[in-house]
Amino acid sequence: MKTLTQFPYNNVLVIGLAKSGEAAATLLHNSGVRVRVNDRKPLEENPQAQKLQAMGIEVITGSHPITALDDMEYVVKNPGIPYDNELIQVAIDRGLPVVTEVELAYMLMQDHLIGITGSNGKTTTTTLVYEMLKASGKSTHIAGNIGNVASHVAQTTEQEDVMVLELSSFQLIGTETFKPHIAVFLNLYEAHLDYHKTMDHYSYSKARLFANQTEDDYLVYNKDQSVVQQLVTTAKSILVPFSQKEKLNNGVWKDGQYLYFKSEPIIELQRIMLEGKHNLENIMAAVAAALLSGATVEGIRHVLTTFAGVKHRMQFVKEVHGRRFFNDSKATNLLATQNALQSFTQPTILLAGGLERGNALDDLAPFLRNVKAMILFGETAPKFKQLAIQNGIDTYELVDNVKQAAERAYHLSEEGDVILLSPACASWDQYRTFEERGDMFMDAVHTLK
Incomplete structure (x- = not known):
């Protein structure tokens, strides 16, 4: 396993665990760096913190005290922690670098990196x-x-290996x-404004993908979207459009x-198995990269x-019994659900909310022209009910979860x-991840008689 051999800091605070925080703390510790971990979850409920503590890493749990920054030179934060968190704000005010663990991954593996971002796809x-x-x-x-945590995977790579990163x-x-040597910028739509606050900040965050690229690197981008075209004008890398x-x-x-x-x-278009206009954009970007x-x-065609x-x-x-069930739980915004609905001409029962x-x-x-009924759940269920009423969809029901949604949809x-299932919303009101939400839906479908 590779370690950080020229890391310039001796004392690092890792804020927030989950998989990325645990991986960053372990890598830093194994690289001879003094690490302190801070996580909001209490120690007795936090097996990751217990594991790190057993390795000899200093652990502070239960809250985010400002004293956690004492003697620290560098901060690695969990991506989900917003920048208006008080501890993060104090770290920035003190002039400390605040990064996510993909920065550590880059320190381990600077060659043969492909970085892919976009609002969807x-x-x-x-x-x-x-x-x-x-x-x-x-x-x-x-x-x-x-x-797969980037800084963990990067430790296992050989010199000529390629790493493909979703960012x-x-x-x-x-x-x-x-x-990244090759950057892929798929699209940009309004999303995550609860975190970024403004579209300008969201756009700036996405453009970090190619901000450090040079004329020896490549930037694959969506030429059909004007906002993306505008952002890539600042790139120094070789532009490779798709359209x-x-x-x-x-x-x-x-x-x-x-x-x-x-x-x-x-390849002939009719030979491509993956359906949908939006997926053709994804395919174009993938082919270029x-x-x-x-x-x-030959490999691409296969x-x-x-x-x-x-x-x-x-x-x-x-x-x-002639009903086809589709799991699109990863549709956590309106555009993803729009794309999903456009993929079907058959009468559709939409399961949405979150x-x-x-x-x-x-x-x-x-995009609701083929929707005959809506089964709704989560915090946004009342808003989706109003959407159904306003668009003449007379059949709608509010249920407690996606298991009930699958059962009611089958009945109707x-x-x-x-x-x-294409919720158009994040899952965190009811589920830890969109994967958990999708798995519950699929389990329900497989038990239908």
Whole structure:
């Protein structure tokens, strides 16, 4: 396992555990750095803190006292902790660097990094690139927001290995020197304003992906979205666009029959297994990143003709008596649910709701034309009820959870219907993760008679 050999700080505070905090603290400790860990969860309820304490790491739990910063030179924070947290604010006021653990991952592995961000499509694109490189015979690792902690995975890499990172704005805002050789910027839509407060800050956070790139690096970006085009004008790297609307001499594009990279036909569109206009954007971005990283056209074609999607993202679960169930629990914003609804022409029962973030739902209205009923749950259920009423959807029910939602949707459905879990909201009002929410839904579907 690799360690940090030229780390310039001797005393580091890790704030917030979960998987990323535990990985960062362990890496720093194994690298000979004095580490202090601070986590809000009490020690007796905190097995991760207990484990770190048993390793000889100083642990402070139960609150975030300002004294945790005493004698500290550097702060690694869990991405989920907002910057208006008092301890983070004091650290910044004292001039301490405040980073997320992906900064440590970069210190371990500065070559052959692919970083992927966007408001939607990150997981699908990251997985596609990973599979394309693997199918091309390259030693490849996948990490980041996709579930594998980057700084842990980076410790296991060899010199020529490639690491594909899914990166959220929460992770990127906490970077200083981080620089992927290939950056992929998929799209930018209003999201996470409860954390970032303004679109300007959210945009700035996403643009950290390529802020440190040089003329030796590549930036794959969505040429069809003006806000992305505007942001990438500041990049020093080589721009590689993708577009569904125009022919490109320097990127990925399509005509009515083929997908191309520059002038080279890559694959016939009808051979691509993954459906949906939004997924074609993800595919275009993945093709560019994979080719720039040394993937073969044969490897790319193999993946595109066999890859049907990732778990919890438009995942086909099961057909029960002519009803097709889809798990799109990873749809945590309106755009993702819009994309999901556009994928079907059949009568659809939509299962939606979750964490209240103050967002209006009006932008969903044009996409409800095939929705015959809505089953609603979570904090936003009353808002979705009003959306149903305003759009002439007479059949709607409020339930306690996605298990009940699946059961009620089946009861209300007819042969030929699609039953779609696409919540358009984060899961944290009822579930620890969107994965937990999706798993409950799938378990319920598999028990239907």
